Amino acid sequence: MNKFLFFIFLLAFGFVGAQHYVIGNVTTDAGTKVPGVLVFNVHTEETARTDSDGNFIIRARSSDELRFIKNNFERVSVKVQPDHFTRPLNIAIQLRAQLIEEVEIAFKPTGDLRKDVRALDRPKKVEDLNNNLAKWVQSGPAMAYPSNKMPSSLVLGPDMKSGQMSLFSSGGGGLLGAAIKSISKAVQPAKTTADYAETQAFYKRVKENIDLGYFYKHGIDEYQFEMLLAFVDGKYQLAKNFRSNFNKAAIEFYLKKELKDFMNRNKMKSVEEPA
Numbered sequence: 281m282n283k284f285l286f287f288i289f290l291l292a293f294g295f296v297g298a299q300h301y302v303i304g305n306v307t308t309d310a311g312t313k314v315p316g317v318l319v320f321n322v323h324t325e326e327t328a329r330t331d332s333d334g335n336f337i338i339r340a341r342s343s344d345e346l347r348f349i350k351n352n353f354e355r356v357s358v359k360v361q362p363d364h365f366t367r368p369l370n371i372a373i374q375l376r377a378q379l380i381e382e383v384e385i386a387f388k389p390t391g392d393l394r395k396d397v398r399a400l401d402r403p404k405k406v407e408d409l410n411n412n413l414a415k416w417v418q419s420g421p422a423m424a425y426p427s428n429k430m431p432s433s434l435v436l437g438p439d440m441k442s443g444q445m446s447l448f449s450s451g452g453g454g455l456l457g458a459a460i461k462s463i464s465k466a467v468q469p470a471k472t473t474a475d476y477a478e479t480q481a482f483y484k485r486v487k488e489n490i491d492l493g494y495f496y497k498h499g500i501d502e503y504q505f506e507m508l509l510a511f512v513d514g515k516y517q518l519a520k521n522f523r524s525n526f527n528k529a530a531i532e533f534y535l536k537k538e539l540k541d542f543m544n545r546n547k548m549k550s551v552e553e554p555a
Contacts, residue, residue, distance in 0.1 A: 304369030318349040474519035482519040
């Protein structure tokens with residue numbers, strides 16, 4: 281189980297009894313991870329999709345039926361059992377057998393090399409379309425994502441030419457400087473790793489204190505925010521570093537910093553350009 285799935289599993293396990301989650305992974309018979317599989321709860325009609333690594337998480341109860349659906353693959357149905365809430369549910373799906381239609385080759389060689397070569401050339405419209413498509417791919421995406429760069433006001437030192445320290449100096453004494461120092465001090469490793477109860481209490485506190493409106497504006501709902509929080513926690517050990525010394529500014533900084541990477545991994549699109 282990769283690191284991301286492990287922390288998603290930890291999050292899902294914490295809601296057993298109050299809010300049940302089934303988490304798992306979908307692969308082919310050969311062990312290849314399958315992204316974009318639709319996971320459908322027949323009882324609640326709730327849906328989810330596997331991410332780029334084949335991982336999924338969905339709310340369910342015992343005896344609910346989960347169906348795994350993807351084009352060109354055989355459909356798989358699983359009845360939820362109590363132990364599915366405490367360990368990963370690994371699903372293997374098979375490619376559907378497809379008949380290949382007989383293809384008639386229209387081109388018949390004449391034996392004249394010059395004529396035959398011209399017959400094999402692609403039409404000009406097809407060539408132009410391929411060239412335009414290649415230019416579009418090289419131009420990069422037009423969608424705006426949150427920037428991962430630190431604002432210049434946070435990295436510039438004091439303006440020594442002005443003869444006084446700016447209130448927003450990060451070099452020392454300024455308001456933002458103090459904030460940066462507090463963030464740097466807060467991320468020092470804790471003595472112990474957060475246990476299950478401490479991690480769940482930390483997640484709850486984050487959701488109560490962080491402004492979720494910023495993430496909703498980029499298409500992240502409450503369920504996806506929980507996945508984002510677990511993803512960032514696994515990468516930066518937020519619960520370990522901030523459960524005893526809760527630092528809202530630092531936590532929000534890391535969540536916003538990793539938002540683009542999280543959305544790319546799960547093939548999500550931002551719905552609003554960041555302010």
